[in-house]
Amino acid sequence: MQVADDLDLRNRIVFYSAKNLTEQMHRGDDYTLKKVVNILITDFVLIKENDVYHLHDPKTGSTFTELIEVNTLEIPELKESDESLLTDWLRFLSTDEEEELRMLSNKNEKIEKATNHLYELSQDEATRILYDAREKTKWAEQSRLKSAKLEGLMEAAKNFLKMGLSPQQVMTGTGLGIDEIEKIQLEL
Numbered sequence: 001m002q003v004a005d006d007l008d009l010r011n012r013i014v015f016y017s018a019k020n021l022t023e024q025m026h027r028g029d030d031y032t033l034k035k036v037v038n039i040l041i042t043d044f045v046l047i048k049e050n051d052v053y054h055l056h057d058p059k060t061g062s063t064f065t066e067l068i069e070v071n072t073l074e075i076p077e078l079k080e081s082d083e084s085l086l087t088d089w090l091r092f093l094s095t096d097e098e099e100e101l102r103m104l105s106n107k108n109e110k111i112e113k114a115t116n117h118l119y120e121l122s123q124d125e126a127t128r129i130l131y132d133a134r135e136k137t138k139w140a141e142q143s144r145l146k147s148a149k150l151e152g153l154m155e156a157a158k159n160f161l162k163m164g165l166s167p168q169q170v171m172t173g174t175g176l177g178i179d180e181i182e183k184i185q186l187e188l
Helices: 009-022 075-081 083-094 098-107 109-123 125-162 167-174 178-187
Strands: 036-042 052-056 063-074
Touching (some): 009 036, 083 109
């Protein structure tokens, strides 16, 4: 999900696709690769012309390969086109009920395609392992950022107290609780 346009967004998508392709290769393997499908959900209009991309010749329109596919789902475009379509996609993204996925797939060809890709990916053990590793990395990074932020706030609180600000002022300035500030005061 991308909330703001990023200058490197397209390059990042190509990089992720290439990385996912190369991670399929092992010593002695041939070039039998599984298709890499990216689903890019944006809260802005990225490209108006199309919503599914492959490598192709722009002059003739002939496809070079469908090994890499990028699907875009642009929330503002959905809002303009069909409110029920937006609702269906949001339900697709938030459900873990197989029956609801089946119903949405029957209703919309693009959701059916996304559901099929989802099933393919969930049955591939290597992809699940890769997904789990990425999730763990994200969680660890979020935890590190949270710890770093707290450490920075604690350091700021310590400096504010040294400057003579009251615990109430420090609490207002840092957002830390009074218990944390009193604990810092004791350490000074």
